[in-house]
Amino acid sequence: MHASADLPGWRRAAELTGRRAECGALDRLIGAVRAGESRALVVHGEAGVGKTALLEYLAVQALGCRVARAAGVQSEMELAYAGLHQLCAPLLDRLGHLPAPQRDALRTAFGMSTGPTPDRFLVGLAVLSLLSEVAEQRPLMCLIDDQQWLDHASAQVLAFVARRLGAESVGVVFAARGVGGDLAGVPELAVEGLREADARALLDAVLPGPIDARVRDQIVFETRGNPLALLELTRGAAPSELAGGFGLPGLGALSGSIEEKLLRAIAALPEQTRLLLQVAAADPSGDPALVWRAAARLGIGADAAAPAANADLAEFGTRVRFRHPLARSAAYRSASARVGQQVHRALAEVTDQELDPDRRAWHRAQAAVMPDEDVAGELEDSAARAQARGGLAAAAAFLERAATLTLDPAERAGRALAAAQAKIQAGAFDAARDLLAMAASGPLSDSQQAQVDVMRAQLAFITSRGGEAPKLLLKAARRLEPIDADLSRATYLDALVAAIFADRLAGPGGNVLEVARAAAAAPPPRHAPSAPVLLLDGTAAGLHEGYAAGVPALRTALSDFGDGMSAEEELRRMYLACITAMRLWDDDHWELLSARYLRLARETGALSELPLALTARAHMLLFAGDLTAAASLTEELQAVTHATGGVLAPYGALGLAALRGDEAGASALVDATLEDVTRRGEGVGITFAEWANATLNNGLGRYDKAMAAGRRATAYDEDLASMCWSLVELIEAAARCGKPETATGAHDRLAEMAGATGTDWALGAQARSQALLSEGDTAERLYLEAIAHFGKTRLRVDLARAHLLYGEWLRRERRRTDAREQLRTAHNMLDVMGVAGFAERAARELRATGGTVHQRTTPARHEGLTAQEAQIARMARDGLSNPEIGTRLFISARTVQYHLRKVFTKLGITSRSQLDRALPGAAGAREGVR
Template identity: 35%
Template sequence: MIFGRSVQQARIDSLLAAARNGTGGALVIRGEAGIGKTALVDHAAAGSAGLRVLRGVGIESEVEVPFAGLHLLLHPYLEHVDALPGPQGTALRAAFGLVGAGTVERFLIGAATLSLLSELAGGGPLVCLIDDAQWFDRASADALLFAARRLRQEPVAMLFAVRDGTGRFPAEGIDTVVLPALGRDSAIAMLNEHARGLAGATRARVLAEARGNPLAIIEFTAALTDRRHGDDHGWSLPVEPLPVAEQIQDAFRARISELPEPTQRLLVLVAADDTADLTVLLSAAQRLGLTAADLEPAEKAYLLTVSAHTVVFRHPLIRAAAHQGAPRGWQLSAHRALADTLTSDQYADRRAWHLAAAATGPDANAADALDQAALRAGQRGGSAAVAIALDRAAQLSTDPDMRARRQIGAARAAYDVSWLDRAAGLAADAADVSTDASVQAEAAWIRAQVAYERDTPAAAAALMLDGTAPIVGSHPEQAVSILTDAIGCAKDACAHSLIRRAAQLLATVSLPPQSALRPVVDGMLGLGSLFAGDTRSAVTGMRKLVDAARDGHVHGMVERLLAGYLALIVADDQAATDLLDALATDARHQGALGWLPYAQEPLAIAQLLRGRFRDAGTTVAEAMTVSADLGQQTQTLIMNAIPAWLAAVADDAGACRSHAEIILGNEARHPTNAAMATWALGLLDLGRGQFDTATDALDAVCAGPARQDFLVRAVPDHVEAAVRSGQVSRAARHVPALDDWAEHTGQPHAIALARRCHALLATGPGARTHYDAALRLHHETDRPYDHARTALLYGEWLRRQRHRTDARSHLTDALTGFERLGAHGWAARARTELTALGDRPVARQHDRDPAARLTPQELQVVRLAADGLSNRDIAAQLFLSPRTVGHHLYRAYPKLGITKRTELHRLTL
C-alpha cells in the first residue's frame, strides 16, 4: 500500500489513460532517497493493463558506458529496428555496438529512439518506466528525453524517477513532480502498518527523525527494534540532525557491520559492479577467496536479493553503505578482481573503468584502456562518455603531453554536450600542463567557445586571437580554423577592431596553394576589408568563398555556414538560400541535429529578405523548437529577431515587440541580431505611420556597428521614415553607404533599393525615372515584398502628381502583393491610397489562401507530402514520429479544403 501519494498516483493514472487514448506524454518524479519514487513506478507498472511495458533502471557503475541504459530498455525489441529509416537503424545498431558505422551523430540516436518507440506503439499503446534515471548514462538520457518531448501524438507514456542530490538528469521541458515528505497522518498510518506495537517514545522518535520519508520510517523502525530477531543492531540516531538519506545509510551500514567479514567483502564486490550479473560476480569472488555461500547472511538480513542469474541490493542506499563504509583496500581489490574477470571484448569498457577504480596513482595501462573506451564511445555518438573517460584517463596518465591531449579531448567532448564549466576547466588544465603551442591554442579555442555561450561573442573572439597568435607560422590549418571562428564571433559582436586584428593575423598564414582552406581565407579577409571600409576588395574576397562553396569545394560545416552568411552580405541571396538549404538538408540526413538551427537562422533571413515570408516563418519556427529542445540557449535567444521582423511586416505589434524585447534585453549576447530586432521595431512604426519614432529606431540601425552587415538593407526604410517625418537632410545620411554596397555587389535587387531611395529624395520629375528603374529591377529579381513597397511609394507619388490612372495601377499592384504576403499594415496603407482615388477596394481575406491557415509545422509536412514523401520519410526528415506526421496531415486537410493526399499537387504551397 502507498501512503500519502494520491495526488501523484492520479497524475500517473492520467498519463497512462492518455496513452491508452492515443496521446503521448512524459512525467519526471523527483525526490530524495527513500521518498517513494520506486513505489510510484511500481504503481504505474501495476496500472498498465492494456499497455506494453518497457522497464529500465539506471545502473551507477554503467553511467560512463554510452547507451548502456538505452540498450537495457530496448534490446528486447531490436528486431523492430529493421523498420526504421536506414540511417536511424544503422545509428541505433552502432550505438548498441552491433555494427561499426564510423562516427555516429548523437542526435540521430534520439531520432531513432523516437522512431522505434513509434514503431512499437503501432502494436498498441506502451509505457516506458525508468527508475534511478539519474544513473542513466548521458547519451541514453538525451535520446529518451528527445523522444519524450516529441511523443504527443503517439500512444506512449514515459515515466522517469530521479533521485535528487546524485547524478544528473536534465529534463527541461518535461512535466516534473517533486515528491514532498509524507504528512503526519500518512506517516503515522505507514508506521502503524509496519510496527503497530512500537512503544510510544520510540514511535515519536522514529516519526521525528524520519521527517516523512517512507524508507526512513521502515528502516529506523527495523534498526531500533528488530521485529525479526528482537535484538538491537547497535545503531542509534545521531545527536546532531543529518539529512535523512545519510541517516538511512548509517542504519544500513550498522546492519552490514554485524555480518561476517567474508559477507561484507562480498557485498563490497557486488557494490563495485551493480550490473547484477551473478556469473561475473561469483567469478570475481573466487579471485578473492569468496563463495556464493557468503551471500546468504546478507540475503537473510534482507539487504539483497539473489536469483538464478542476478544479485540485487534491495535499495541503492544499501549499495552506497556497503561500498563507502568498506576499507579502501577491500574496494581496490574488488575492482581489481572484476577487471581480471572482465577480459572479453564485450566487457572492454567495464574492464577499463574497473582498472581505473583499482589504480592508486598514475597508471598507463588503465589510462590507455580508458582512452580506447573513449574512442569506442565517440564512434557510437556518446560524447558525454568520451568526456568522462578521457578526463579520468588524463588523471591516470604518466606522460604530461599525453595528459594534456586527453584533457583537450575531454574538454571538446564536454563542450559538445553543453557541460560548459567542465569544458572550460579541462581546457584550462590542459593549458597549464602542456607547453605545446598547438595544445595551448586548442585550449584557448574551447574556452572561447564557452565564453560565446556564457559571456559575449567579443570575449570569445578575443580569447581565440590571443590563443592563435603563437601558432600562425607553425600550424597554419589550425590557425585558419580558429581565426575563421574568431572573425565570425567578432562579426556577431560588431567588434570591428577584433575583425581587423584577426584579418591581419590571417593574412600572415602560409597555406599550400591548393589548400581547401584557401577560399575560406579569401572570404574572411574579404570580411575584414568590409569592416575596414574597402567594399570593392571585400566583395571580391567574400565571393571567392561563396563561389567555392557553390561549386562544392568547401566541405566543413562551419565553412559552409560562413559562406552562406557572406552570400547575404554580398547580396547574393539566392546563393545564400541554396547554400544554407543544402547545409540544413545535409544536417538532417546525417542526423547532425545540433547544426540545424545554425543553418536555419541565416536561411530564414535569406528567405525573409527575398520576400518568402511564409518560408522564413516555417524555417525559424523549426529552428527555435530544435534549439530549445537541444538546450542551445544563445541560439534560441538570438533567433527572436527573425519572428520580430516578420511580425512587423504582418502588423502584429504584440508579437513584434515581445520577440524584440527578448533579444534587446540581452543585446550584448549578439549585437547584430539585436540590431535586426531594432530594425523590426522601426519597420513596425513605419508601417503604422509613426514616422518620428521609426526614423530614430532605423537611424540606430543604419548608424550602428552592424550597418556594414546585411543590415545595410534597412537604409531604404530609414530614408522613407525620415522623408515622411520631414527630415530630408537626415534621410540622405546613409544613402552613400547603400549606393556603395549596391554598386560593388552589382545585384539588381540591391540597385533597385538604392534607386527607390533616390526616388524618395528627388524633388522633381527625376523621381519617376528612379521609380521606373527600380520596378524594372524588381521584376528581374522576383522580389514580391520589395516590389510592392516600391509600387506603393510610386503610386503615392503619382497620386500627388495627379497621374491618377498610373497611380491606381501601381497602388493596385502593391495592394495585391501585400495581401498575398500577409503584410496587413502595408496593405491597409495601399487601400487608403486607393480610396483617396475614389476606389473602394475590398479587403482580401487572409484565409482565402489555404496555406496561410496552416501552422509552420503543418506547412512543412504538407509540402513534403506534396513532393511524394511517405509519412515515414517525412518523419525522418523532420525528426518527428510518423504518427505525428499523420496528425499534422489530418489537421491540415480541412484547412486546405481537400480530403486526400493526391489532391495536394494542385495547391500552391
C-alpha cells in the same frame, strides 16, 4: 488502487498512503495511451519521496499494455547508451522494421555491429521509430527510474523521444530527482512529502507497536513527510527508543541524511557482508556470477549474503539488487580507499577482457594506486571504442582518467587535451576547463598550445556565442602561423565569423576591425586561391580597408564556392558564404547558396549546421515574399533547436513576425531576444532584433518608434555590411518623421554599399531611399528606377514596398488616379504575401485616394489547419514520404499519418494527390521545404 502482491510491505505502505492525486494523474495517462494517444511525464521529487513506488503502481495498472523498463545506475553513467539498451533490449526483435539508416545507427550504438559514429539524433529517431513499431501490436508503457543517473547519451535520446511523441500509443514516464536539463519542456508531476495526516498514517502502518504521539510528530516534522526517510529513521528502533520523547536519543540526530542512516546500518553488518555489498555496489551490471567470482577472490563466503538480505539492504538472487539506489551509494561510500581499490581490482580480474573490455579497463583504473601507463593505454582504447559508438561522455571519462594515470608530463598533457576536446563535445564545459588547466601545467608543443587556445575559444563561443571567442581564436591563429599556415588561415576565418557574431559585444582585442587587421596580415596560402581563401581575404579587406575593398574577392569567392571543396568543408564555410551574399546584396547567390546549404545539412545529417541553414534559407524566402514557406522553415527550426538544445537567436521568427505586422508577438520576441543575446554576447542579435522592430513599426506607420529602433540597429558602425537592412528602415522612418539629417547620414552609408556592389537589390534600395529625400521629377524618377531594379530580382517584398512609397508620394502630389494604381498594386502584392502591416498601410492610403480596397474572401480551408498540420501537408504535397517528414520534424511516421488524416478531413480531400490543389504554394515554397 492496486499494488503488486510481491512488493515488500514497506513499499506497499508508501505506495498506498497519501498519493490519490498522483495516482489519478497516472490513471489518466494510462487511459490516454490505451486510447491511441502518446504521453510523456516526469515524476520528480527528492530522494525517497515515493517516485519508484508510483512507477510500480503504473506498471501494475497498465493492464493490456506492454511495459518496458530501465533505471539509471550511478556507477554506469559513463557507459554510453547503457540505460537506453536496458529499455530497448526486449524490443529489438522489431529492429528489422526500421529504416536502414536508423537501424544501423541503433545497432552501432548498442555495439551490435561496427560502423561510423552514429549521429545522436539519428539514434533518437531510431528509438522513436522502434517504440512506435512495438506499439503497433499493443500500447507500450516505458518506465525510466532514476533518470538523473542515466548515462548522458541515453538521457539525451530518451528526452528527445519524450518530446517528439504524438499518436503512437506510447507512454514514457521518468522518475527523476529534479526537472529541467535534458527533460526541459516535458510535462511534470511533482511528488512532495506526505501531508502530516498521511505521514502519521504511514508510520502507524509500518511500526510493530504503538508510538508516543510526541515522538511521531517529531519524526514527521524532521523528515518533512518523506516516505523513505520516515521508514528508515524508524526501522529497527526498539519500542523504548520510540517512546522516549522529543530528543530521540537512541536514534541520533534526525537532521542527518538518509545515506548516513544507511551507512550506520551497513557498519553494523559482519565484515564479509560489508565487503560483499561493496563489491556489488562497485559493479553496476547486477550479474551475480560476476559478483560472486570477485567475492571469491576476496575470500568472501556464500553465507555473507544472508545478513544483507535480513537487513533489507540488498538481494542476491537471479540478479543483484539493492533495495534503494541510496543503499548502493552508501555501500560504495562505506569502503575505504584501500578497500575500494581491492574491490575494483577483484572485479577487473574476473571481468572478461574480450566480452567487456571497457568495464574491465574502468575497474583497473579505479584499482590503480599510482600512475600506470598500461592502464592508461587501455583507457585510451576504451575511449576510442566509446567514441565510435557515439558515447562522447564515456569517451571523455575514459580519457580524463587516462590523463590522471599518466606519469610522463608531456604524455599527460596530450591526453588531457584529448579529454578536454571530448568533454567539450559532450557538453561538460567545466570539466573541459579543468582539463585544459591540467594540460597547461605540462610541457606543451607550440601546436598543443594552439589547441589549448582554440578550445578555450570554442568554450567561449559555445557558451556565449561571442564575447571573448574572437580574441581567443585570434591568439590561436597567430600561434599557428609558423606551425601550419593553412590551419592558421582557417582559424583566422573562424575568428572573423566569431567577431561578426559578437559584433558590438566583442571583448577588448576581438572586435571586427582588430580581427580583420590581423587576418589581413595572415601568411599567404600555399596553394592557388580557393573560395575559403578569398572569403578570408575579402571579408578582412571589407572590414579593415572599407566596404568596397572586399567586394572583388568576395564576389569571386561566391562564384567559385564549392569548386574542389568536400561536403564537409562546404558545410563548415557555407554559413559565411550565405551571409556574404546578403552583405553584398547579391540575391542570386543568396538563393543558390541558401538552398544548397539547407540541402547539404539535411543530406549529411549535420544537425549542428541545420539551425543556421534553416535561418539563412528562411530569410531568403521572407524577402522573396514567400512567408508561408519561411514560416514552415521557422517552425522546423524551432523543432530542431528544441530537440538539440541549440542556442541561436530566433532570426527567422523575428523577421516573420515583423513582416506579418504581429505587434504583440514581434514586440515580445524582440524584448526576449535583446535580453538573451546581451547576456550571451551575441551582439549581431541586437542589430537583427532592432531591424525587426523598425520594420514592424514602419509597417504599422509608427515612424517615431521605427526611427528609434533603426538608430539602435545602426549604432555600431564598425561593420557597415551588418547594417544593410537596418539602414533602409532608418531612412524611411527618419524621412517620415521629418529628420532629413538622420535620413541623409544613413543614405550616405547605403549609397557606399550600392556603388561598390552594383546589384539590382542594392541599387533598388538606394534609389527608393534617395527618393524619400527628393522632390518633384527627381523623386518620381528614383521611385520608377527602384521599381525597375527590384523587378529584376526575386525580392517581392521590396518591390511591393517600392510601389507603396511611390503611391504615397503620388497621393501627396495630388495625382490620385496614378496613386490608386500604385497603391492597389502594392496592396494586392502585400496582402497575398501576408505582409499584413504594410498591406494595411497600403489599404489606408488607397482609401484616402478614394479607391476601393477589395477584402480577401472568407478564409480558405487550408487556413483552418494548425501550424504543424500545415507544415506536414506542405511536405506531403511536395513528395516527402511519412518517414522523411518524420525525420525532418523529429516525430514518428505514425504521428505524421495521424496529422495527415486530420488534414484530409479539414481540407475535404481523400489523398495526397489532391493536396496540390487544396494548398497554396509556389516553386519557392516547395524548394524551401524540400
